[in-house]
Amino acid sequence: MSATGQPLIAYADCFSGVSGDMFLGALIDAGLGLEELQAELGKLRLEKFTLQSFKQQDHAISATRLEIQTDKSDGARTWKDIRALIEHSELHGAIKEKSLRVFTCLAEAEAKIHGCPADAVHFHEIGGLDSIIDILGSVIGLHTLGIEQLITSPLPMPRGWIRCAHGLLPLPAPAVCEILKDVPVYGVTIDQELVTPTGAALVKSLSRDFGDFPAMKILQTGYGAGSRKLDGDRPNLFRLIIGHARQVPERQEVEIIETNLDDWSPECYPHLCQQLFSLGALDVSLTPIHMKKGRPGFMLQVITDPGRSLKIKHTILSETTAIGLRFRQEKRMTLPRKTGSVKTPWGPVQAKRVETPAGSVLYPEYEDCRRLALENQIPLKDVYAAVNRCSPEEFIESEE
Template sequence: MLTAYLDCFSGVSGDMLLGALIDSGVPETVLHRVVAALHLDGVTLRVEHPIVQGFAATRVSVVCQHRHDAHHDHHPHRHLAEISALLHRADLSPRVRDTSLAVFTRLAEAEAAVHGTTLNRIHFHEVGAVDALVDIVGTVAGIEALNIGRLICSPLPLTRGWVNCAHGDIPLPGPAVCRLLEGAPVYGEHLEQELVTPTGAALVAELADDFGPMPPIRLTHTGYGAGSLQRADGRPNLLRLLLGQGVEVAEVQQVEVIETHVDDWNPEFWPHVSARLMAEGALDVCLIPMQMKKGRPGFLLRVIADPASRDALTTVLFSETSAIGLRMRREQRITLPRETVSVTTPWGELTAKKIVTPGGTVIAPEYEVCRQVAEAHRVPLREVYAAVERHSSPRQV
């Protein structure tokens, strides 16, 4: 399955997505067909290949010949119903049409919530609607053209300052952007300039399967989409798209270690907390007694996890313990190959771990499985363990 990773180190916008897709191999004809299918009068695309801060990239601009024509008679805005009708009239695949409409609906819902109105009353101003139509439908069509099966997006940078729009000056990050990115990982950027646009936020909110670090892939291509503005801090205003075939890894070899010291928390809650941590993706957890400052007994609470699970795990720790601060670091680990197998015992088929060590293969019993058998058959737990360990020909589960 082809996996795409959006590296949004300088934010995301619709035109940057189009540029990154073309730079990653989408033929320009795909986007030109989108414009033709939408029947947008006087709208064309301009595709350029600039060098941005030393990086070769692709920039896509939507050119509307009526933008500066004061005498051109046109409707000042489009409502969601008009966008829907336009998409259904267009010669688009069902997937492109339906996904594009889902993006527009997300955008309309966010705008309606921000402005305190209803979904049917919110409107898209025409210049913005034309750009958004091409950006949204073109991005969805480009993803379909590349046959991307999974899209992961990096955390997004949010800035401060002000930006002018149809409603006047609004603070950054834009209110609609904040609404669209609820639940997504974001971080602050010391820049008074818009990096994440509402169209870009709506696209990643709808299209991304997940947010976080780059997943394991066999990298095949990298593309760069150039933004229309230069960053005030001189950094390259680019969106990077990395493509590759997803690869399965038996174990995460880079882990996040999360720790905290607590001396005012009831350790009776630990079984509940540890269960919640494991359910949220922790690979291992432990609670270690220790002597803290002022002679108080306390605990070191440590969690080892896939880095992608960090946000969920920190939420559990802050909500379920008395911790007011956490330490986090990345560490490397090495693990032995393992798989789940089935072994035959006097009490039936039981699951166990088959571990390949430098000294040979080891069959390791699963505690909960063996405990349940011992209780059900009223036999010592050690006998169940011994029966599993001496089995020499396990079957893979």
């Protein structure tokens, strides 16, 4: 939450991928204090270290690089070691919970790849001091700056090979592929690592959504610099854009999600609607259809902001008998509208004023009209008629 009381959100723009040190560098570039970060990290029982940040330019863009200096060479740690390190620290509870979430994501991915229990996973590069500071520091930075929600862009997937403690591995690294299940990605013709396991775990564990740039009033932008020069003409930077969330009344590009159901009880529909609307669905409908072999069924259709579609798809597959979904993006046109109220003989009632090509039109809000009808024991149609008799000039716009 910002000083003005408005929620802060951040957009992780991964045009050249993301790594832990780039993520933390972007937070420092956006205003995270180095001394404050060092003090928070001091609550962990780590070997002695110092943090230094410096500016560097990539394609004429100024960015921040972070260096960690220590005299002691630390070895690989297990997931059990790291979990105890975090749990026994004096860090804020929210920082502990989110940091453990990131390391759990990494441990489960490594366990799946190596075929061993998560507690037995030995973090090599990831268990080193640098990676622990990158992850804990990034979580500390988001918490310190008051960023409540993180939205991340689709991630670029390179090709080629990378050498690590296990030898040569294909790109994207196996751990990255495992971590980024259900996350939107796209291929690029670069033979260098762009998304590290640490970076993948950070955005997968901490992001609310993956998709396009969210509606916001931009306050600050931070750039984190990578450690290598990328082939071609691409800057090796990660961008974090921070601002106040803005509610857009009508998004004009939407995603349509559909599925046909012939073995699902429609009595579950009200519960499903409530779940979908709570996740940000713009509209939900259920249409009777005839399916193959003449069986009656239903077509469920959901309209949503593309950035919120992933959780909505998961909910449909969890709450219904659907085993597959169709989805597409479409453009739409909506009329300008305002919410407010009009006066009736029984008191004010909520309504919308819609600006049509023929002029302003008032539309009663059903739930509030129903409330007024029940309170006054009058027919609902009388309340509707009273609203329809009002002129647009009598409309009182809501303050919010």
